Amino acid sequence: MMKRKYSVILILLFAILSSFAQDKDTPQSGEGIYAFLRRHNREGAANYDEFIKLNKSKLGKNNSLLNGVTYLLPTLVDPTETNKQLSKQELEILESLDYEQLTKKSPDPQTKTKQQTYRLPLFGKKYEEYTVKDNLLSGACFFLVSGHGGPDSGAIAKVDGHSLHEDEYAYDIVLRLARSLLEHGATVHIIIQDPKDGIRDDKYLNNSKKETCMGEPLPLNQLERLKQRCKAVNTLSRKAKEKYQRAIFIHLDSRSKKQQLDVFFYYQSEAANKKKSKLLAETMAKTFEEQYNKHQPGRGFSGTVSTRPLYVMKKASPVAIFVELANMQNVNDQRRYLSDNNRQALANWLSMGFIKDYQQSQ
Ligand SMILES: [Zn+2]
Structure with missing residues (x-):
């Protein structure tokens, strides 16, 4: 004993x-x-x-x-921050190589569509225009839910005298993810919306309480807030004609300062969606691992895939995953979300994971 x-x-x-x-x-x-x-x-x-x-x-x-x-030796930093901070252009080049590979894997050879440009004001002035570059996700429908919002800021971290709120960073990543999915021809529903904050390239994102659930104010009561967003997802899901539908709940969250997180992917445990949800979570984790290996060889990746009895995951009817992208309190993790390039990289990797999941579902 x-x-x-x-x-x-x-x-x-x-x-x-x-x-x-x-x-x-x-x-x-x-x-x-x-x-x-x-x-x-x-x-x-x-x-x-x-x-x-x-x-x-x-x-x-x-x-x-x-x-x-x-x-x-200096502490190894996140790749997304990296040895050599990748410029936007470098990121784009790496991305296009990845997509080229994915396009090759696509079962039906891409019919070269004329690239069309659209506008979504929700993305903000700088990013509101986007171009559909390929059809990798045509026929796929996504519900993107950023954690917290409105009266609930989620986790709060104090950095350089700024009070940083989880909901703002989660929302910025959701918008970037939405834009990327749209660029590949997907149908995208952004469930939590902020009429004013588009995609922001700032390091310190200003806090607001203006977020809504597709126009409806967010209730003060936490359970009511979660119910509201699930209802929005489920109503849209019922109406959607796409067979392939996926929901994602994006959080950053807060643990002890010491604890560096890689990324946590949670899948649904309910029988109806478990298999597909787990496969999606695993595909995401694998995609992140590949990207980390590419951007920062030797760093290793210790993201986890597991299940947790989360309310939104139980109530969401489409196949869903829940991700925690960083620990807001950890200094190394802070590099991951404070840089706009890194937030873009995270969004691109999630988008890439969805493309792989969609391809393997066909
Ligand atoms: Zn959270």
Whole structure:
């Protein structure tokens, strides 16, 4: 009995200690800072600056590395932030390569449609125009629900004196996801809407309470709020003619500061949707893993796929998943959602996951 208690304590201690441990290494002979960092997958100016900061007292003349000295390595950051912060253009190039592959996998060869441009004011001035680039998702219908909104901000994180609200970041990612799905020819319903906030490229998103459920004010009572959005999804779902329908509930949420999250994908446990919901969650996790490996080799991905008895997942009639994209309180996770490029990357990856799911459903 006692023995077991001790081993539990030991394991806990070890876990706590190792979470503090920072990667370190000694340089190979002749290695400069750049080569040293490259060998540890930490390229780019941000890593260089961080390295200097961490090891100021241990560097030689002109910031040279000294033989036999152990240097601390900068923490590996999210890819979406990355060694080398990807520019919008680079992201787009990577994306188009992915889509090219997906197009090749498409069972029916894409009939080259004339690219049509549409307008959705909900996306805001800068992004309201979008072009349908291909048919990868034609025949697919999506219900996108961003977590919280209106009187309920969701998780709150304090960063650089700003009070950041989960609902604003979830909404921005939902809009980006909606735009991406539309670009691939899908039918998209944005369930929670803000008449004023379109897609925003700011780091710190302003808070508002103007969100509605497709025009209806959000009730104060939490259960009523959840009921309202499920009802909206289910009513639209009944009317939709598409056979393939998927709903997604997007959250960021809040855990302890220390805990870095990859991404949590939850599937429905009810028999009617379980199989398809689980497959979708797994496909999403796999897509994220592939993207992480591509953008930041060596980082690894520890996203989880599981089921949880969440009200909205029980009540939503279409096949649905629930995602937690980050821990609002964790410094590394904050990089993931504070940068507009990263929010775009997350939206693109979700969109890519949906495309794969749609293709495997046919
Ligand atoms: Zn939440």
